[in-house]
Structures are given as structure tokens and as C-alpha cells.
Amino acid sequence: MSALFEPYVLRSLTIPNRIWMAPMCQYSAEVSGPDAGVANDWHFAHYGARAVGGTGLVLVEATAVSPEGRISPADLGIWNDRQVEAFRRITDFLDGQGTVPGIQLAHAGRKSSTDRPWRGGAPIGVGDPEGWEPVAPSPLAYDESHTVPAELSVEDIQQVVRQFADAAARALEAGFRVAEIHGAHGYLIGQFLSPHSNHRTDLYGGSFENRTRFALEVVDAVRAVWPEDLPLFFRISATDWLTENADDPREGWTADDTVRFARELLDHGVDLLDVSTGGLAPKARIPAEPGYQVPFAQRVRDETGLPVAAVGLITDPVQAEKILADGSADAVLLGRELLRDPHFARKASRELGGDVRTPEQYARAV
Secondary structure, three states, rough: OOOOOOOOOOOOOEEEEOOEEEEOOOOOOOOOOOOEEEOOOOHHHHHHHHHOOOEEEEEEEEEEEOHHHHHOOOOEEOOHHHHHHHHHHHHHHHOOOOOEEEEEEEEHHHHHOOOOOOOOEEOOOOOOOOOOOOOOOOOOOOOOOOOOOOEHHHHHHHHHHHHHHHHHHHHHHOOOOOEEEOOOOOOHHHHHHOOOOOOOOOOOOOOHHHHOOHHHHHHHHHHOOOOOOEEEEEEEEEEOOOOOOOOOOOOOOOOOHHHHHHHHHHHHOOOOOOOOOOOOOOOOOOOOOOOOOOHHHHHHHHHHOOOOOEEEEOOOOOHHHHHHHHHOOEEEOOHHHHOOOOOOOHHHHHHOOOOOOHHHHHHHOO
């Protein structure tokens, strides 16, 4: 049988195959009022379609742990009980299709308070009714167009750690079986990790140990409320693509840092590293090509023993199969390809050989 369709066990959880859906923001929630951040019919149909299509694990998009943690005003959130209730409708449906429901817990930091991408994605100022003041480890704007963020105090940092833990507890109540902490793409945790964005001189800045302190405190806080028998993921940008570029000597987070940090995450109870890259520096040159991020995942797997998922321009069943067969990753996370084709897993099963649960309503099309 194809490696893509071998079940995967993490702690007590069995994921039916290795084709997983990467978190992708939909920017489709209400922006204010009692329904702010609440999943709606769009989210139900969007995630439900990928479950019907045979995806083994669906990771719901970056879901903010606080209103100020949203990338845009239209992001999903999980800071109140109304949001929990709406998510339960989605997780129940995914469970019913044999798909494991997961959620990515996030805080956007200095990249928050921006408009929806199809409206240009520009920063929304503090004076706008939809905007707010971003926060970050240091008062350094993402780029010239973004607002200079407020520097988090130590007390503020501890509050955000508690918000991640509270969000994880709500995620469990909402029916999610996998929690992923978003430490990638230049959002708040990644901002602390990278010396490019973290210029602090206290216990949360400077040395590698200090820059990783916040991330590990979040991991410990989430792991403390997340059941021992359920897996915890961490998404990381394995490189900022700064030091890798000869024409851009700025100091950033590197692949060596990622391997070193992966060992720490393993010791702190993380079960799988979701390996992406980039997002911290807007002008970094990224050599995007099919599978361009896979070597970073493979290096973590080979050097630390921490399970990994590979992501990034994985678009073909044969390509995905080779990533697993070569031992480069334990699973593949598909993003845009699942937007194009919700039934990618079913198509791959026909091409490569493998079992995918088929709803009775679709049996005539098998």
C-alpha cells in the first residue's frame, strides 16, 4: 500500500492517512460584535469538503488566542465560549467523516491589524474602527507600511502565555484532537525567536536560550492543559531566508537554530514539527520551487528524531509519496492544492493504491 495511506499514530490518536490539510486563513469571520471571530457556514463548508474528500487530518486556520492576536479583523478566534460552540459543529462533522480535527493556535504580533488579502492586505491604523495597536517583542515594524508595534512587557508576555493555555483548553472543549502552536511565518512567537525582530536585552532577548524562552513557555502552558494522550504540534519557519542569501547578510533564524530548537521542543512534549519557512522579513529572497522546504523537514527528522510534516508546493500524489518513501517526512501538509482539489486524497488513492473512507452518498462515483 502507498505510504500516503498508512495510518499514523501519535500518542493515543490514530490519523487514518498521511495527507493532511495545512492551516490557511479564510478571512471570513465577522469582524465585530458578538460573532467576531466565530466560525460560520463558510468555514463549515470549507473544512467539511476536505473531510469528505478523504483528508486524514484537517488543521483549522490560524485561530487567534485574543482579539489583538488576529492577523485581520476577519480572522477566527478562540477566546470565548461562543467561538467554542461554533467550532463544535465543524469538529463533529469532521469526526463523522473519519477525519481528525486539529486547530492552529496563533498570535500575529506585529503583523496583526491588517486588511483581508483581496482588499489589499494593508495595515489598518489604530484610528480605524476595525484596527488596533499591534504588539511585539521589540518596537520594530514589519516593513515601512506597518505600524510600529508596542513592546510587550514581561507582564504582557505572561498574559499572552496564559491566553495560549486558555485557548488550548477551549479547543479541547470544542472537539479538536490536535493542537498546533503557530511559531512560523513571522508572527509573534517567530518574532521572539529571530534576532532580526527581537532586540530585547532582558530574559526574552539576546541569547538563543532567551529568544526561545517565550516559545517554550507557551509550549509548557499548552501541554499542561492539553491531554497527555493527545498530540501537540509546533509550526516553525526553519529559516528566515536571510543568512542563506549571500546578498542579504542580516542576522536571522537559521536551519541550525531550528535543529537545536527541535530538540528542546521534543523535551517539552511536542510530538511533531510542522516545518515551513520564511515570513519574518518582507524582502527575503525565497527560492520557491516544488518541495523546496522538504530538506529542512528531513534534516530535523534525521538529526533529532522528532517527527515532522513537510509543506510547500506539494501538488502531486507521486511527489507526496516520494517524500514519505524517502524518509524525508512522516506526513505531508497540503495547502493551495487542497483549495484547488478538495478530493486530492481520493484521487491519490486511485492513482497509488490506498484506502480512503467514502461517504455512502458518493459510493456510486468510486
